[in-house]
Amino acid sequence: MATPERVVIAAAGVVTPIGQDLEAFWSSLVTGASGISQIERVPVADLRVQRGGEVKKLGRIKDWRGVPDCRASRLLIAAADDLCAQAGFRPLPLDPARVGVVVGTALGGVEEGERALAGDRGRRRLPEALYDGPGWSLARWLGARGPVITVSTACASGATAMAVGADLLRAGEVDAVVAGGYDALCRFVLRGFDALRSLTRDEVRPFDRRRSGLLLGEAGALALLVRERDARGARLGTLRGYGSASDGFHIAAPEPEGRGLERAIRAALADARVSAADIDLVSAHGTATRLNDRIETAALKRALGRRAHEVPINSIKGSLGHTMGAAAALEAFMCLLSAQRGLIPPTLHLEEPDPECDLDYVPGQARPGHPRIMLSTSMGFGGCNGALVLEAAA
Amino acid sequence: MSAPAIRGLGILSGEAAKSAQAKSADWGSAGAISGPPHAKSLKNETVDSTLQILALPRPDRPGDRFRRATRECLLALAAVDAMLEDGKASREAIAGERTALLYVTAAAYGASNRAFIERRGGVMHFAYTAPAVVPAEVAIEFGVVGPYGILIGGAPATLRAIGQAARLLDAGTCDRALVLAVEIFEECADLYARHRRSYRWPLVETAACLWLERGGGELSFESARGGPRAAGVAGAGERFAAGPLADLRDWRARATAGPVELSGRWRGEQARLHWSPEKSHARGSAA
Numbered sequence: 001m002a003t004p005e006r007v008v009i010a011a012a013g014v015v016t017p018i019g020q021d022l023e024a025f026w027s028s029l030v031t032g033a034s035g036i037s038q039i040e041r042v043p044v045a046d047l048r049v050q051r052g053g054e055v056k057k058l059g060r061i062k063d064w065r066g067v068p069d070c071r072a073s074r075l076l077i078a079a080a081d082d083l084c085a086q087a088g089f090r091p092l093p094l095d096p097a098r099v100g101v102v103v104g105t106a107l108g109g110v111e112e113g114e115r116a117l118a119g120d121r122g123r124r125r126l127p128e129a130l131y132d133g134p135g136w137s138l139a140r141w142l143g144a145r146g147p148v149i150t151v152s153t154a155c156a157s158g159a160t161a162m163a164v165g166a167d168l169l170r171a172g173e174v175d176a177v178v179a180g181g182y183d184a185l186c187r188f189v190l191r192g193f194d195a196l197r198s199l200t201r202d203e204v205r206p207f208d209r210r211r212s213g214l215l216l217g218e219a220g221a222l223a224l225l226v227r228e229r230d231a232r233g234a235r236l237g238t239l240r241g242y243g244s245a246s247d248g249f250h251i252a253a254p255e256p257e258g259r260g261l262e263r264a265i266r267a268a269l270a271d272a273r274v275s276a277a278d279i280d281l282v283s284a285h286g287t288a289t290r291l292n293d294r295i296e297t298a299a300l301k302r303a304l305g306r307r308a309h310e311v312p313i314n315s316i317k318g319s320l321g322h323t324m325g326a327a328a329a330l331e332a333f334m335c336l337l338s339a340q341r342g343l344i345p346p347t348l349h350l351e352e353p354d355p356e357c358d359l360d361y362v363p364g365q366a367r368p369g370h371p372r373i374m375l376s377t378s379m380g381f382g383g384c385n386g387a388l389v390l391e392a393a394a
Numbered sequence: 395m396s397a398p399a400i401r402g403l404g405i406l407s408g409e410a411a412k413s414a415q416a417k418s419a420d421w422g423s424a425g426a427i428s429g430p431p432h433a434k435s436l437k438n439e440t441v442d443s444t445l446q447i448l449a450l451p452r453p454d455r456p457g458d459r460f461r462r463a464t465r466e467c468l469l470a471l472a473a474v475d476a477m478l479e480d481g482k483a484s485r486e487a488i489a490g491e492r493t494a495l496l497y498v499t500a501a502a503y504g505a506s507n508r509a510f511i512e513r514r515g516g517v518m519h520f521a522y523t524a525p526a527v528v529p530a531e532v533a534i535e536f537g538v539v540g541p542y543g544i545l546i547g548g549a550p551a552t553l554r555a556i557g558q559a560a561r562l563l564d565a566g567t568c569d570r571a572l573v574l575a576v577e578i579f580e581e582c583a584d585l586y587a588r589h590r591r592s593y594r595w596p597l598v599e600t601a602a603c604l605w606l607e608r609g610g611g612e613l614s615f616e617s618a619r620g621g622p623r624a625a626g627v628a629g630a631g632e633r634f635a636a637g638p639l640a641d642l643r644d645w646r647a648r649a650t651a652g653p654v655e656l657s658g659r660w661r662g663e664q665a666r667l668h669w670s671p672e673k674s675h676a677r678g679s680a681a
Contacts, residue, residue: 106524126585126586129504154524245491246495246530246538251531259539263491381530382527384544
């Protein structure tokens, strides 16, 4: 079978609770900064847990004219602004019809739906409330006139979006794709996770014996993808492979043995044409729920074999919370920046390792390392499992 | 890319439900469905009577597991049942990790989102508000644990999902692929009525599942912005993502040999899928 065309991640842009550009995001990760705070933008007094990774002020863009008054769209566009500043991508340097947008989200513009149901009869409320609304807002802001695709594989959405973006390039449908993920903190999701009792009142402690749940965060994370033959200048790395698999087990709980995640990892390695022995770093989903971290550990051990015990594995959710649709894209960027900068960010708040999570989860401080091939894993509601294989820029 | 072969297609349509209500006809291959379709006026807002929604009733599926399942989930399961019946296959034929599942919807999650926001219908399990839970119920019920994808959008997204299924089959990533589309409107009738000029009424609730396997013809997909609204959409009315599968059903019903062109438009994107099967996939011939 022919080797699929390589897809390059030329640049990335982010807006997160720990920094509103890629450089600030990276600095916060390696210094162990936390973006968790009391949530201020929406009422939370009636909720059991009132903290999260909130972006306090979207400061990047001064003029929001022409952009809907929709938090999700604005997070996405703020991330795109960072991306465009780095890549010189606005105004578009190529035919707008050859530029695609692929974004992943767990919630879309659901907050607009909340507003519409509360009586706000604004003309844009319903179109923005549909989950593909923010993706179209981003395309309008960019001036892109190629395909606009929204995927919603729950908390694996960012990984799926990058894979679909790579497929568009390989199919020759476009020459560049802005791909990634986003989600905003709103009453809807805060109330939902509060009701599920998934949120912790403690710190988010992935793989720690004392871990007691996750905190939600909001973010936008976008990459510029191009075919390798079209890539010019600096690049972050290469998207080598993607795999997905359903659990087919439960609508909210992960399959107890992590078989779906294991299948997704194996599929990603096969797609990337690499073996477990090639993996140098794993960015774990690592939500810090009792079940997730134990199951993920088991799945990594089976999928990677002995290599699982040899490679550093980190989770960045202790720093910024679980950013849902943005999480997988942010974690992919973290992997590529680790390779570029020679540092692996720590798993924040991991202080007392859980005997059931007995791999090297990078506690304490950032450590030196030069990973070349990296694996990033994601799991979501509905038994969605996704895995990306990334390669450092030469 | 190679055109996949159609192994089965199951459709539940609000059009048929309306007709069944009028004629007391049976529900075809849709399985047991109870309760009449009805239009609602929600939150004391008047819904223009000309803005009709052809609704599907909530399927009645036995088993405690479905006690809290949403209407869109149950309709998805009924569509898969109908697909298996059309393909004269047992559920074991689609189980396992060699079956891919691609789900497409523009708005089916609106009903459960609204129920959760307004705290209606007893305790809505929060997970049911996620679009991902519709294919998850199919995966759980039928043991489909292969690659998956979930696209949010209208008809172009469904055409793209068929193309994606063809690519997965071509690449040998799976042996069969299911393209599932569900659209329901009734619970948000008042919201759609506010934006009445954005849609082609009536809104026709539809749940459909298409079973594809490797084939030998040619499949090509193209999309562009702008252009005239697509012609040839099945029946009157709007089905969002489910439209192309209803068109495919109509094409098969005509037992037409030769190629079919499916088209659709959403938010200004016009997409076309040209499907030239090696031999006819029309029902009653080579399907």
